[in-house]
Amino acid sequence: xxxxxxxxxxxxxxxxxxxxxxxxxxxxxxxxxxxxxxxxxxxxxxxxxxxxxxxxxxxxxxxxxxxxxxxxxxxxxxxxxxxxxxxxxxxxxxxxxxxxxxxxxxxxxxxxxxxxxxxxxxxxxxxxxxxxxxxxxxxxxxxxxxxxxxxxxxxxxxxxxxxxxx
Numbered sequence: 001x002x003x004x005x006x007x008x009x010x011x012x013x014x015x016x017x018x019x020x021x022x023x024x025x026x027x028x029x030x031x032x033x034x035x036x037x038x039x040x041x042x043x044x045x046x047x048x049x050x051x052x053x054x055x056x057x058x059x060x061x062x063x064x065x066x067x068x069x070x071x072x073x074x075x076x077x078x079x080x081x082x083x084x085x086x087x088x089x090x091x092x093x094x095x096x097x098x099x100x101x102x103x104x105x106x107x108x109x110x111x112x113x114x115x116x117x118x119x120x121x122x123x124x125x126x127x128x129x130x131x132x133x134x135x136x137x138x139x140x141x142x143x144x145x146x147x148x149x150x151x152x153x154x155x156x157x158x159x160x161x162x163x164x165x166x
Contacts, residue, residue: 012112013071020067027060070112082159087131089123090159095131095140095151103154106131127151 031053038050082088092107106121108131114122121128130142131151140151 012110015112016067016071020064023060023064031057084158084160085135087134087156092157093131093153094155096154098150098152
């Protein structure tokens with residue numbers, strides 16, 4: 001993202017565009033050939049290859065729709081709408097987990113970038129949702145699949161702080 005909040009991170013855009021391109025190729029070239037080949041085998045009512053290809057075609061169409069919708073959503077991300085003093089998308093936050101008695105650093109990212117093992121959590125994950133909107137000193141009570149956790153916000157670096165330091 002640039003200083004004016006234009007466009008989504010390029011690596012996410014590239015990843016989504018690559019998947020869209022791959023699925024469009026499958027939909028336009030590979031699946032029609034498979035369907036034609038399977039249809040040539042005869043009786044369609046008991047033709048597993050034909051039914052599998054048709055089911056894959058429905059899945060690919062649905063996935064393309066999801067990806068294109070997500071591209072549209074991500075294109076709307078605008079830095080000016082992200083708070084400068086609270087946890088939000090792009091924030092790096094250090095918390096004290098009272099349940100585990102440890103300090104943890106998280107960076108709030110899109111669902112496409114999330115990798116819990118690297119401390120990259122989605123803003124839509126249980127922890128991400130619990131942290132969004134909080135400030136240093138606040139305590140976020142988060143319900144995760146492993147139970148309830150209390151996270152005290154110790155340090156916050158917003159996306160604005162990172163952009164300004166570049």
